[in-house]
Amino acid sequence: MAEQSSLESILDDLAVPVLRVEAGSARVLFANAAVRALPFSLVPLDPTPVLDSEGVRLTPEQHPVARAARGESLEGVLFHWDTPEGRRAFLLHARMDHSRSPGVATVTLQDVSPWQRAEADLRRALGARDTFLSIAAHELKSPITVLQLVVERLIRGARRETTFSGAQLAERLEPALRHIRRLGMLVQNLLDVSRARNNRFELELETFELGSLVHEVREHFSAQAEQVGSRLEVRDCPPVEVHWDRMRMEQALGNLITNAIKYGAGGPISVQAERVDGVVCLRVEDRGIGVAEGDRERIFNPFERATSGHRVESLGLGLFIVREIARAHGGSVGLTGRDGGGSCFTLCLPVRATGEYE
Ligand SMILES: Nc1ncnc2c1ncn2[C@@H]1O[C@H](COP(=O)(O)OP(=O)(O)OP(=O)(O)O)[C@@H](O)[C@H]1O
Ligand SMILES: [Mg+2]
Known part of the structure; x- marks a missing residue:
């Protein structure tokens, strides 16, 4: 008896859920702490539907624990459970001990949700x-x-x-x-x-006046914006000397403006700069199709596009390059939605970049 309880306390320390079920009656003889910590109960079966590996709902008889309780030995049966935090995937193993009567099934579960994700x-x-x-x-x-x-x-x-x-x-x-x-x-x-x-994004830093860069970029893109009916304006730009890679910043701002032209649905586009202490934030706003909240992070990854279907001149690289230019300057770029539709991209960089890649 003492031996059994020390075994059970060892099983309680395991992170893997372990369950001992009597074959036939499906009576739970033992459940370790990891089983009790699961967001659903295994026996009696949780009313939350269990799904097979294809996402098809299983009947209570098809539930792998029910199958194990009927005496089936199971080797890594994959199933899913829909929890309030999202779908979780488990691999279930069941071994039958026939030396007893009635037999006892030892069931172990492996949470494979992180691997599936x-x-x-x-x-x-x-x-x-x-x-x-x-x-x-x-x-x-x-x-x-x-x-x-x-x-x-x-x-x-x-x-x-x-x-x-x-x-x-x-x-x-x-x-x-x-x-x-x-x-x-x-x-x-x-x-x-x-x-x-390959982290080889080297900067050629120089000191220049921010306004000259912003107006130059506006000039460069205004004809392109006009072609789609958009007015490109610089709303605000404080006089500030920045120490950045000028060509790279032209490229970053150009990529944001090109996007505003492409996805801005012909609406007005504004560029604005603001200095807060040692940081300058450049804001590019449009009134176009906007980006759904769930897509706002991934579009900064290479090859990622939020729009579906084939769109010419859309490789999904522009924002990744903007993010890397920001990073190389020790800054960041983010996206927020605009009230009334459209996007607002904000690029914040220290006034004096050191060029030290993080
Ligand atoms: N201003 C915007 N409004 C709405 N969606 C945008 C905007 N900017 C970017 N996106 C979305 O983010 C995706 C990624 O943009 P990104 O600039 O990285 O690539 P791209 O414009 O598709 O191609 P390219 O490599 O030519 O820039 C776009 O495909 C688009 O779905
Ligand atoms: Mg782009």
């Missing part, structure tokens, strides 16, 4: 990467096709000995230049992603 995340990340690869291939291909057409037309013209005026030549080459720029940007983004992933 990690697997689901991994699958999603792999899926996002596959989508990225096919979009990237498409994105790289289309400017190349246009370039090829432009060059072929010029060669045909030259063979026919057609002379082009300077203006005609410039007109014909203009689309090529646009596509070369797009190609350059794509390749730059791809390079930046691999640099950021």
Whole structure:
């Protein structure tokens, strides 16, 4: 008896739920502390439905504990339990001791929810990467096709000995230049992603006036914004000397503005800067489609997009690059929704970055 109680106290110390059930009557002979700590009762079976590995609801007779109590030996049966905190996954093992009469089933449970979640995340990340690869291939291909057409037309013209005026030549080459720029940007983004992933995002720090950068970026993107009917305005920008990588900051602010143009549904876009003590926050606001709360963190990961379906010029890299630029400056970037729809991205950086990667 003393031996049994010391065995039971050892079992009580285990983190793994262990249950001893009498075959036939399904009477619980012993349940360790881990069983009692579960968010549901095993015997009698909790009224919360139990689901099989495919998510199909099991009848009480199909419940793995009920099967074990009927004398079945079970080797890693996967099932799910819906708890108020979300779905949890368990592997159940049952061994039958036939040396007794009636027999006794020893049931152990293994909570595999963290592994299932990690697997689901991994699958999603792999899926996002596959989508990225096919979009990237498409994105790289289309400017190349246009370039090829432009060059072929010029060669045909030259063979026919057609002379082009300077203006005609410039007109014909203009689309090529646009596509070369797009190609350059794509390749730059791809390079930046691999640099950021290898922690080789080095900064070239210099001291400059913040307003000059903000207005320059606005100027650069205002025509693009106008094309989709958006007005791009700088609402507020205090005079402040910052010590940042100017080119990288242009890129980060440019990525946020490009998104506001792409997803801003033609509404007004505003850029605002604010200094609070040693930190400067840049805010880019639009009144477009916004981002659902559940997507607001993951869109900063590489290849992640909140919009479904194929969208040209959407690789899911822009925000990842913004986040890495912020990190390299010792700052951060975040997203909040706007009342009345739209997004507000806030990029906060110390006025003087040191360039020390965390
Ligand atoms: N201002 C915004 N409003 C609504 N959704 C946005 C906004 N900015 C980003 N998103 C969502 O976040 C996703 C990730 O943005 P990100 O800039 O990283 O990639 P992208 O714009 O899809 O492609 P690219 O690599 O060309 O920037 C977008 O696909 C979009 O779903
Ligand atoms: Mg983008």
